[in-house]
Amino acid sequence: MDARPTDPAAAPAADRVRRLRPPWTTSVPLLAVVALVLTWGRHAPPLVVVVVALLLAGAVLAAVHHAEVVAHRVGEPFGSLVLAVAVTVIEVALIVTLMVSGGDSTATLARDTVFAAVMLTCNGIVGLSLLVAGLRTRVAVFNASGTGAALTTVxxxxxxxxxxxxxxxxxxxxEFSAPQLAFAAVASLALYGSFVVMQTVRHRDYFLPVAADGEAPPQDEHAAPPSARQARASLALLAVALVAVVGLAKVESPAIERAVAAAGLPHSFVGVVIAALVLLxxxxxxxxxxxxxxxxxSLNLALGSAMxxxxxxxxxxxxxxxWLEGPLLLGLGPTQMVLLALTVVVSTLxxxxxxxxxxxGGVHVVIAAAFVFLAASP
Structure with missing residues (x-):
């Protein structure tokens, strides 16, 4: 017989304590900002580097979580767009931060990171999604019109x-000349903007989930969409997490490069590490x-992130x-161009x-594995 006292106020009090205790998606970004303030501009010892790395990874996860909350509020395909843009902001912040601190040694960092993101999304995420869906339903079904348009743009x-x-x-x-780089930048924005308009306004139905019979799949056991207040809170925490990611990446950049060098990997593998971090x-x-x-x-997420x-x-x-010093090398080498061509052909089929x-799904996963292997052993 349980002799423990039963206080009617005990359960409500415990509930209040649980409500007051911040979840990890709130506390981690705030802790990451505190760590950023304490470590900015200082030489971090190994233990601090490990703690900062954990907080950086936690801030990335928290940022994507809050992006998903906002995405759940606005619905599909807007949700995939929010998540893709949030992940890309993290990626751009990491690239620029490392390039500012690295000088000439980071001349190929933007190319390596962007190419790694394309290969990991178009092969790794796409392949994983097709494998998961194939194991569950034998045949993965999607809208070829929307997915084909995304692949063409990528x-x-x-x-x-x-x-x-x-x-x-x-x-x-x-390397591009200054006018060529400006043209590539404007063309990239124009293509991406045109695709977003198509995805969210003109042909939104091309990017909605479909079932084997061509109809929308039944609603799953998702929770109810968050309130407007919860979505605004997640939007604010998303901004905090992104600031933390940018700053902590600056703190961690020397450790990332040292770890890649210590493992005997080429410096270009830093781009693979960045892409894997933000895409996990x-x-x-x-x-x-x-x-x-x-x-x-799943395909909206993968191809949207690549784009x-x-x-x-x-x-x-x-x-x-x-304001960056040194060259900006964007052109791919022969091995990378072969992998990109193979990816485009296989993805089209x-x-x-x-x-x-x-x-x-297995073919795409093998191409992703080949990319990672050749990046480590060119």
């Missing part, structure tokens, strides 16, 4: 921004959507190049039928 952006610099002759090496939470979100038979949402990575990063880097199986 391929065009990648060619204009990452392939052409290798073949232009105004500057020696894989999005990969989880895409896999969850695929498990709920919403492959279209935003180029369409927003290149203009930001073009503006930053005004995957998207065209509007249906995919485990085989297509």
């Amino acid at each position: 391929a065009t952006l990648a060619t204009l921004s990452l392939v052409l610099p290798t073949f232009t002759t105004s500057r020696p090496g894989p 939470p999005e990969s989880v979100a895409a896999a969850r959507a695929a498990r709920r038979d919403r492959v279209q949402t 935003a990575s180029i369409g927003l990063t290149i203009p930001a880097i073009a503006v930053a190049s005004v 995957t998207v065209f039928p509007g249906r995919a199986t485990l085989l297509q």
Whole structure:
């Protein structure tokens, strides 16, 4: 027999304590900002570097969580757009921060990070989503019109921004001249803006989830959309988390480069680390959507992130190049161009039928693995 006293006020008091205790998605960004204030401009010992790295990863996860809250409020496909833009802001912040602190050694960082994001999204996230959906429903179904339009835009952006610099002759090496870089930046913004209008206004139905019979899949067990007040709070915390990510990336940048060098990896692998860091939470979100038979949402996330990575990063880097010292090398090498061409061809064959199986998912995952392997062992 339980002899513990039963106080009627005990349960309500415990509930009040639980409500007052901030969740990790609130406390981690705030702790990250505190860590940023304490470590900014100082040499951090190894233990502090580890703590800052954990807070940086937590701030990234918190930022994506709050982006998902806002996305759940505004609905699909706006939700995928919010998440993709939030992730890209993190990526751009990390690139610019590392380039400012790295000098000439980071001349290829923007190229390496953007290309890594394209390969990891178009192959890693797409492949993972198709595998998850294929294991659950045997055949993953999506809208070929919307996904094909996204893939076309990604391929065009990648060619204009990452392939052409290798073949232009105004500057020696894989580098744009100032007018060429300005054109690439304006073209990237124009293409990305046109796609966003298509996705959210003109042809929104192309980007909504579909089931095997072509209709919308049944509603899953999602929680009710957050209130406007909760969405505003998440928007504010998203801004705090992004500030923390930018600042802590500046603090961590020497440690990231030292770790890559200590592992015997080429300096270009830093770009893969950055892309993997910012895309990991999005990969989880895409896999969850695929498990709920919403492959279209997964593909929106993957291709939308690839598109935003180029369409927003290149203009930001073009503006930053005004005060950045040293060259800005954007052109891909032969191995990278082969992988990009293979990705475009395979993705086209995957998207065209509007249906995919485990085989297509496995092919994309293998291409992603080949990219990571060749980045570590060029």
